[in-house]
Amino acid sequence: PDRFLTWHWETEEEEERGRLNYVPDSKKPNAGTFILGKEDHTMGNLLRHQLLRDPSVRFAGYRIPHPLIFDVHVRVETMDSKLTPINVFESALLDLQLETDILSKTFEAAIAEFDANRV
Amino acid sequence: FDLIGVDASIANALRRIMLAEVPTIAIENVWIAINSSIIQDEVLAHRIGLIPIRADPSKLDFLGADNEETDKDTIVFHFDVECLNQFSGEVKNGRKCFVNEMALSGALTWLPQGNQASVFPEGIRPVHDDIVLAKLRPGQRIEFEAHCRKGFGKDHTKFSPAATASYRLLPDIVIKEPITGKAALELKALCPMQVFDIEDLSSPGKPIGVPTAVVRRPRDCTMCRECIRDTDK
Secondary structure, eight states: OOGGGGTOOSSHHHHHHHSEEEEEOSSSTTEEEEEEETOOHHHHHHHHHHHHTOTTEEEEEEEOSOTTSOEEEEEEEESSTTSOHHHHHHHHHHHHHHHHHHHHHHHHHHHHHHHHHHO | OOOOSOOHHHHHHHHHHHHHTSOEEEEEEEEEEEEOSSSOHHHHHHHHHTSOEEOOGGGSOOOOTTOOOOTTTOEEEEEEEEOOSSEEEEEETTEEEETTOEEEGGGOEEEOOTTHHHHSTTOOEESOSOOEEEEOOTTOEEEEEEEEEEEOTTTOGGGOSOSOOOOOOOOOOOOSSOOBHHHHHHHHHHOTTOOEEEEEEOOTTOSSOEEEEEEOOGGGOOOOOGGGTSTTO
16 A cells, blocks of 8 residues: 555545544453554554553553554453453553653753753 | 653654654655756656755645645745856866756755745755755756655655664663772773773772772663673673
């Protein structure tokens, strides 16, 4: 497929339907797979790692089933039904948002300090 | 720069984003009016596309899906270089040079469209003026008009702002028991990156300083493990 399809959605409808989907596991409770469209290891690895830092997650892994189809599958299983995979995924995303916000602010502060010292 | 307290996956994600998803401005379409040089049109166009442009991408919009070029998303350059049958006075390797022998990126002139002159007050130029696009001989001429747009590395590598980006984990070197005297000198000589250094430190019980090995430059350590190879030392 064309290289630009790594980030380009052909139709708006495809984009609305394809960005994020959830498929609960038929064989196990508290397990499911999130399918992220037009993503790659940049997001997949990051999400998987953040999910593994959550103690209520029993299993977290990501896979890219085929290199020419630009989807990332993230499979999550939680310890018990108190938290569903969707809850846990949501909290992982929020935590990553906070962490990157802090990183961004610290970085900007460090640059401002560097500039002030240089001048 | 150093990131402290962050995991490798965030560092890697940052690295991937720096290479592929930070937008830049680069030449996309080239209308070649005259090309009598030896370089083929398409090769020339490829080279032109790779020229880095010094312009702030946040001041430009992405081109819309309709591919209609407006002054809000396109930057226009003009280029006209002709090699003349006169000597320019420079001598290279004993050979006299013609005027305009080399078509350089510095010859790209910016044509401000619409209100771009106020949006980009300091002007738009290529980052380097000395990139050779083609070498010419007398009578050969290159003239083209080039349109730039905003894009990111995932689309085409010419849009990647970073030449390369990499990360590694800072080695944590711990000397468990003090290494002194001759052994310390041997350790310092062993390390190919000269990570260790000798300092005269005083330890409790010894009034005078004793040459002890100290980790001076952990950043230079390439993890070659030379220092722990001979475990009897």
